[in-house]
Amino acid sequence: MKENVASTVVFILLLFLNTNLLNGQSPPGKPEIFKCRSPEKETFTCWWKPGADGGLPTNYTLTYHKEGETFTHECPDYKTGGPNSCYFNKKHTSIWTIYIITVNATNQMGSSSSDPRYVDVTYIVEPDPPVNLTLELKQPEDRKPYLWIKWFPPTLVDVRSGWLTLQYEIRLKPEKAAEWETHFAGQQTQFKILSLYPGQKYLVQVHCKPDHGFWSEWSPESSIPIPNDFSMTDATVWIFVAVLSAVICLITVWAVALKGYSMVTCILPPVPGPKIKGFDTHLLEKGKSEELLSALGCQDFPPTSDCEDLLVEFLEVDDSGDQPLMPAHSKEHPGQDVKPTHSDPDSDSGRGSCDSPSLLSEKCDEPRANPSKFHTPEGLEKAEKPETNVTQPQGPQSTSVEGKIPSFHVSGSQSSTWPLLQPPGLHYSRSSYHSVAVVCKLGLGTAGAAPTLLDKTDTRALKPSQTIETGGEGKAAEHGESESFRSKTDQDAARLLPQDKTPLTSAKPLEYVEIHKVSKDGALALLPKQNENSGRAEKTSTPETSKEYSKVSRVMDGNILVLVQDRRAQNLAPFEEPAKEAPPSLPQNPAAVDLASFPAAPSNCRLQLGALDYLHPTGFMHPFQ
Amino acid sequence: MDNKGSSQKGSLLLLLLLVSNLLLCKSVASLPICPSGAVNCQVSLRDLFDRAVILSHYIHNLSSEMFNEFDKRYAQGRGFITKAINSCHTSSLSTPEDKEQAQQVHVHPGVKENEVYSVWSGLPSLQMADEDTRLFAFYNLLHCLRRDSHKIDSYLKLLKCRIIYDSNC
Numbered sequence: 001m002k003e004n005v006a007s008t009v010v011f012i013l014l015l016f017l018n019t020n021l022l023n024g025q026s027p028p029g030k031p032e033i034f035k036c037r038s039p040e041k042e043t044f045t046c047w048w049k050p051g052a053d054g055g056l057p058t059n060y061t062l063t064y065h066k067e068g069e070t071f072t073h074e075c076p077d078y079k080t081g082g083p084n085s086c087y088f089n090k091k092h093t094s095i096w097t098i099y100i101i102t103v104n105a106t107n108q109m110g111s112s113s114s115d116p117r118y119v120d121v122t123y124i125v126e127p128d129p130p131v132n133l134t135l136e137l138k139q140p141e142d143r144k145p146y147l148w149i150k151w152f153p154p155t156l157v158d159v160r161s162g163w164l165t166l167q168y169e170i171r172l173k174p175e176k177a178a179e180w181e182t183h184f185a186g187q188q189t190q191f192k193i194l195s196l197y198p199g200q201k202y203l204v205q206v207h208c209k210p211d212h213g214f215w216s217e218w219s220p221e222s223s224i225p226i227p228n229d230f231s232m233t234d235a236t237v238w239i240f241v242a243v244l245s246a247v248i249c250l251i252t253v254w255a256v257a258l259k260g261y262s263m264v265t266c267i268l269p270p271v272p273g274p275k276i277k278g279f280d281t282h283l284l285e286k287g288k289s290e291e292l293l294s295a296l297g298c299q300d301f302p303p304t305s306d307c308e309d310l311l312v313e314f315l316e317v318d319d320s321g322d323q324p325l326m327p328a329h330s331k332e333h334p335g336q337d338v339k340p341t342h343s344d345p346d347s348d349s350g351r352g353s354c355d356s357p358s359l360l361s362e363k364c365d366e367p368r369a370n371p372s373k374f375h376t377p378e379g380l381e382k383a384e385k386p387e388t389n390v391t392q393p394q395g396p397q398s399t400s401v402e403g404k405i406p407s408f409h410v411s412g413s414q415s416s417t418w419p420l421l422q423p424p425g426l427h428y429s430r431s432s433y434h435s436v437a438v439v440c441k442l443g444l445g446t447a448g449a450a451p452t453l454l455d456k457t458d459t460r461a462l463k464p465s466q467t468i469e470t471g472g473e474g475k476a477a478e479h480g481e482s483e484s485f486r487s488k489t490d491q492d493a494a495r496l497l498p499q500d501k502t503p504l505t506s507a508k509p510l511e512y513v514e515i516h517k518v519s520k521d522g523a524l525a526l527l528p529k530q531n532e533n534s535g536r537a538e539k540t541s542t543p544e545t546s547k548e549y550s551k552v553s554r555v556m557d558g559n560i561l562v563l564v565q566d567r568r569a570q571n572l573a574p575f576e577e578p579a580k581e582a583p584p585s586l587p588q589n590p591a592a593v594d595l596a597s598f599p600a601a602p603s604n605c606r607l608q609l610g611a612l613d614y615l616h617p618t619g620f621m622h623p624f625q
Numbered sequence: 626m627d628n629k630g631s632s633q634k635g636s637l638l639l640l641l642l643l644v645s646n647l648l649l650c651k652s653v654a655s656l657p658i659c660p661s662g663a664v665n666c667q668v669s670l671r672d673l674f675d676r677a678v679i680l681s682h683y684i685h686n687l688s689s690e691m692f693n694e695f696d697k698r699y700a701q702g703r704g705f706i707t708k709a710i711n712s713c714h715t716s717s718l719s720t721p722e723d724k725e726q727a728q729q730v731h732v733h734p735g736v737k738e739n740e741v742y743s744v745w746s747g748l749p750s751l752q753m754a755d756e757d758t759r760l761f762a763f764y765n766l767l768h769c770l771r772r773d774s775h776k777i778d779s780y781l782k783l784l785k786c787r788i789i790y791d792s793n794c
Contacts, residue, residue, distance in 0.1 A: 042724055068711045094722045095779075096772055098710060118706045122775050123689075162786030162794045163724050163779070211782075212685060212775060 026054035027110025040156040045081040058107040062086040067098040125213030128154035135224040147193040165211040175201040198230035674785040685774040692767040705764040713769035
């Protein structure tokens with residue numbers, strides 16, 4: 001029985017619940033307080049959002065309790081704030097106090113409470129917008145026109161006592177514009193706008209913010225039309241623009257002036273003028289051709305005064321006492337060259353010709369047969385004997401040591417010049433060969449053999465020379481053996497022969513001092529040229545009667561060789577002339593001229609000694625023929 | 626342990642921020658009122674109040690920023706606000722709680738009753754090993770600092786407007 005009652009009750013209850021459920025009624029949903037705000041930090045309002053009401057009328061109550069208190073209060077005003085709100089007036093508002101606020105929703109079915117919201121009025125201040133926004137166009141007489149905007153703080157906010165400090169911000173725009181132009185106004189309640197477009201209607205708004213709160217809403221728009229004659233000209237702007245433009249122009253001009261040339265050259269590079277390396281136009285203007293050409297690197301063309309130092313004059317010993325060759329170039333010793341003082345019959349005298357053992361030959365283009373002379377390059381390398389002075393044995397010419405002329409004045413009768421060496425290819429006729437071109441490389445190959453060769457060639461010094469007249473054959477038949485040694489040197493030495501041999505073939509017997517041999521250190525062993533006749537006839541004996549100036553007594557000025565006879569030449573009969581000095585002769589090499597003292601180092605390439613004078617052929621030819 | 630390290634780091638950062646802000650406060654009113662060595666330096670009350678208001682305003686701004694940063698970063702979902710109710714050590718001090726009471730504040734220098742000291746003893750809590758406790762200690766500290774700095778700022782502004790501008794700011 002009881003069980004039946006119980007089950008019946010349960011059934012009824014379930015039915016009732018189900019009925020309610022079928023009706024859609026339920027307890028209210030949970031409300032939510034979504035905003036609490038104080039407009040002036042003296043009152044505040046909270047708004048809640050109700051939950052589902054469950055289909056039944058739901059009653060909402062707001063309860064709260066304050067920090068530090070225990071009892072709960074209910075919302076004092078549900079109306080002022082609107083629906084679902086609670087307004088706390090000044091009496092109920094405590095600053096710097098946390099409120100714990102809860103909203104309860106109750107309906108027939110049940111009730112629900114919201115989550116408690118912790119509210120501190122201090123931090124929820126959001127004032128109302130400013131009021132009484134006024135716009136006024138002011139156009140004073142002497143100043144620019146402007147728009148004057150004025151407003152008042154919201155009414156509720158107590159700014160006078162300093163309870164709240166407000167800051168304002170305005171914004172404006174032409175009516176049709178899309179973007180607002182915002183200006184911060186600070187704590188002032190007025191603002192001036194200067195830049196306005198005439199003929200448009202402007203809209204203005206303002207809002208405010210407390211010192212530690214949130215920005216208010218924007219005030220309602222105020223509009224004002226700007227008349228068309230609203231002049232906005234500003235002379236100051238134009239003056240500023242003009243000054244700025246002037247400054248920019250000045251800077252540009254200054255920059256161009258500084259860098260203009262480089263810019264122009266960068267864009268339009270200057271056309272390079274002709275330039276010869278070493279060519280100095282100033283020297284050309286001054287007319288110093290020598291310096292000019294020397295700067296260009298022509299050391300010997302045309303001959304300059306420097307080349308005078310290396311002049312090797314033809315030593316012409318004329319037995320007949322004829323007028324000597326004209327040594328045109330010898331500036332320092334013109335007199336010497338002219339005076340024939342040689343009295344002794346000098347076996348060396350003779351004319352320059354192929355016959356002569358000297359080096360000339362223009363008519364003997366073949367390699368010269370004076371290996372001895374042509375040993376110069378070799379001798380340059382290996383002369384053991386240091387240079388010794390070889391003075392002019394005869395006469396005053398010997399004093400030429402003082403001069404700058406290489407004093408190859410071997411013959412005593414008169415100053416004779418012989419063309420020592422002439423670079424191949426120089427075909428001009430000249431009376432004196434001023435240049436001793438020693439091609440170093442020529443003798444390098446056989447330099448080692450030079451000393452030994454020299455010995456052998458001593459006896460045959462004149463023979464090769466004699467063979468020259470046979471057509472300038474550089475190779476003497478009778479000196480075959482020596483030829484073999486000297487074949488190379490001959491060929492090399494041939495180049496050393498001055499090309500111009502024609503003028504030397506003078507009818508007058510001239511004595512030429514021939515380079516007898518070249519010692520290993522490049523010293524020239526000079527022999528006085530014996531008579532052609534005697535030389536030819538007695539080839540073998542020529543060495544005995546030959547006078548050899550193979551000693552360089554000294555070198556003057558670095559490029560003048562003073563030669564003396566070498567008494568101790570092994571294969572040579574010493575001259576009667578005493579040598580100024582008699583240094584011990586070299587066992588292998590009679591004292592030889594050390595041509596290494598010439599400016600061009602013999603070990604280097606071309607040793608070109610002295611420049612070459614241009615001489616008139618007639619004057620040149622005269623002494624010879 | 627990572628949480629502990631990060632929270633300690635956060636606490637340290639906040640402390641650094643606080644200290645640096647307080648040091649920066651000097652730059653707000655960098656000029657001394659009276660140059661050192663000046664004997665008869667007379668500073669107007671207006672200037673004094675202006676400077677005081679500037680400083681108090683700035684300090685409250687910093688405190689509020691610190692609290693918001695801390696709350697956003699470390700206090701979410703922990704329910705610290707619940708525990709922070711009535712936990713400021715200065716709450717025992719009787720201070721005005723609304724505008725009317727605040728406007729009744731009068732400054733009487735030298736009166737002993739105005740010297741009320743409330744000792745803060747929350748330092749050990751800041752150094753607790755337990756992260757939750759330590760974080761709450763920081764939260765509470767920053768919460769109370771924000772409130773008290775706001776009080777000071779409000780009182781000074783009220784005083785300024787009343788004394789200097791005769792309640793006509």
